[in-house]
Amino acid sequence: MNKEVELLAPAGDLEKLKFACIYGADAVYIGGQIFGLRASARNFSFEDMEEGIKFAHERGKKVYVTLNIIPHNEDLNELPGYLEKLNELDVDAIILSDPGTLMYVKEYAPNLEIHLSTQANNTNYMSAKFWYKQGVKRIVLARELSFEEIREIRKNTPKDLQLEGFIHGAMCISYSGRCLLSNYMANRDSNRGECAHPCRWNYYLVEEQRPGEYIPVIEDEKGTYFFNSKDLCMINHIPELINSGIYSFKIEGRMKSIYYVANTVRVYRKAIDEYLKSPESFKFNSEWIEELSKVSHRKFTTGFYLNKPTEDDQLYTTSSYIRKYDFIGIVLEYDEKTGIAIVEQRNRMFKGDDIEIIGPNYKGFSQVITKMYNDKGKEIDVAPHAQQKIKILMDKPVEKYYILRRKREEN
Known part of the structure; x- marks a missing residue:
């Protein structure tokens, strides 16, 4: 069992960073104004980063910066100068997915700790070992892994290679977030931070030999949302998460509100602390799921952790959030x-x-x-x-x- 785990919270701007730290996160992940996968978030200027890092470090918290777009040639032009600036700011780690970006980090910011993004879709221990040899300190595991697979990765990788896994938030319909749908449907590249979320749009089915004949997949006059996933929620499975070998528990939601960040963090903080204090007598408190339901959310799923998702893990009738x-x-x-x-x-x-x-x-x-x-x-x-x-x-x-x-x- 991990005697120590990290609760990692999203921070779309400086105010959210402060609330995440105050409400119990051990670390936050943020995006600069370039190279992150949430281009429509307010994100951080260098001045905000400096203030946020100071605020976090004064409270014993860490700050990780996302550099996890899949870059094209033109994206590389600004990268060296950006990395040199991050190196000066005392960032605790950067999160990347691209081998070329990693090479630039080694050249222009060799002191920065490197975490491998879920965008790199790491699903096995040999891949984890490869990245470890390249200098990666932490693997953000692909979301498509079960507890059994994660335990096997932990067993077969170096002890000082940390594993991170998502535990709460919106799920992407595409494999490890590598989606081409947004680029095709809206000319907005999700792999460069501009996702239009077309997986949440409503659709009809058209058979090839029957053009113009629109068939609702489920009888509903509004169409159907057959790409639309439920939200991940693992509050019921804190013991399994801790015992799987995952070190960092990641909450999704850099686009979400201060209230979402604060309330989600405080609930998981409470549950994690209760378990670590006394694993033998730990009992799940149904109030925790009630509290998580008090922020904007879709219906909940456990994703791939317990078994492969079925039709029950999709939402077919609406893409709207539940707001209580x-x-x-x-x-x-x-x-x-x-x-x-x-x-x-x-x-x-x-x-x-x-x-x-x-x-x-x-x-x-x-x-x-x-x-x-x-x-x-x-x-x-x-x-x-x-x-x-x-x-x-x-x-x-x-x-x-x-x-x-x-x-x-x-x-």
Whole structure:
């Protein structure tokens, strides 16, 4: 059993990095403004990277930078200068998938630790050994592996080669994320960070000899979503994950919200810590899956870990997310004497709302908003403006970075 594991969180921007660290991640992975696979995320300027790395390192956390596009010739022109800058910033590791990129790293940033992206689709121990000999410190395993295969890879690879696996988040329909569908359908190359997610679009089936005759694969007047995967969720299988030999537990979601990052991290942090504290007496808490269901998600699957996915691991009727709760605010400050918190609004809230407050210590509480004031101290009944600073009377003490949420009315 691993006595120590790493909880690795996504951070699409500087604010998400801070929340991931505060809510219990051991490390975060981020993208610069080039060479990452999430071009539509806000991503990090060099100035943001510097601030984020300082914030993380002060708290004993690590920062990994993605360089995992599959580059074309023109992509290589900016790479040497970019690597030299990363080398100066005290980045803990870079994540890459391309052998040419690895060669550039060795030449222009030889001190940087190298992690191999899941895009390289590493599915066996001989491949892992090959990359290890090239200087790779960690393998981000292909998502198409079972626990049995992972244990075999761990058994047959050097002990100081770390293994990383995805444990939560959106699943890509293509093998290890190597998708050509977006390039073909939308002229946006998913392997260069521009995926249009056509796997989430709705489709009809057309038989070759019957052009123009559109057949719904499942009887539905809206079509069907036969490429559309459920979301990965392994909260029920923490013991198996730890005992498989995986060192780093990776959450997907650099495009997701602060609330998604914070809440997902705090739940997995709690479950992992509970197991490591006492493996013999560990019991799964059904509250953990309930908490994960309170962020935007699709129905859950265990992916390839337990068995090969079947038709039950796809969603055929909708590509929409399940949204049970609204993320409505972030605590910026709290005055213990008055019990008043300064909150930055992230969704419209009203006096009389029944809300929940969560923090990094896992346990939260519920209350009704009884008093709410604007920044001039005038009592108000509604906070309608995006990122409006308001004051709320709290029933219990809170701290900076606490999150406010409210159950959606339709639920």
